[in-house]
Amino acid sequence: MSEQEEFPDCLLRYWTLGEIVSAVAASGLVIEELVEExxxxxxxxxxxxxxxxxxxYKVERT
Structure with missing residues (x-):
């Protein structure tokens, strides 16, 4: 049996960096730093x- 046959089938989803950053920002988070290696x-x-x-950040409303 080959090593590949030992693993179950799975689906992969490749998100773009733009999708990730947009989702973080849309959730109300403030992006402070983004580092790509x-x-x-x-x-x-x-x-x-x-x-x-x-x-x-908690927004104080007056």
Missing amino acids: PRSEGSRLLPGSITLVANK
């Missing part, structure tokens, strides 16, 4: 890492 040279198929820092 390059992908590893060893794997063309894997993306680099992305770190997104966001906060939800």
Whole structure:
């Protein structure tokens, strides 16, 4: 039995960076920092890492 046969079928969804940032902003979070790291040279198929820092601020209404 090959290694691939051991894993169940699954569906993959690839979100764009724009979709991710828009979803975070639409949820009411304030994006403070977005850092993109390059992908590893060893794997063309894997993306680099992305770190997104966001906060939800309490808005004082007068």
